[in-house]
Amino acid sequence: MKKTGYDYGVKISKINPLPDGLIVADDLVAFGGAVKAFEDLEINIPKDIAVASFNNSVLAKHSNIPLTSVDINAFELGREAMNLLVDAIEDEVRGGKK
DSSP: OOOOHHHHHHHHHTSSSOOSEEEOSOHHHHHHTHHHHHHHTTOOTTTTOEEEEESOOHHHHHOSSOOEEEOOOHHHHHHHHHHHHHHHHHHHHTTSOO
């Protein structure tokens, strides 16, 4: 059976003592998974455990649940990844010579 973010939130809730915080890959995953599990289990965020994630989505900005969210600027990240890929391909075509 495939585990969900909610399942991992439940698993984390059983750690004694709870970790100080949890880092999740994405705001939507955080809210739909671990945060929901913590709410259902009456674990207070941020009093009992802090949650941090990435993307700084509208959901994170307007939620009543305090979530630390890092704005990764996905467009610029994608642009830079493409530039690195093109450079690597061009380098390969030139035989490793610049």
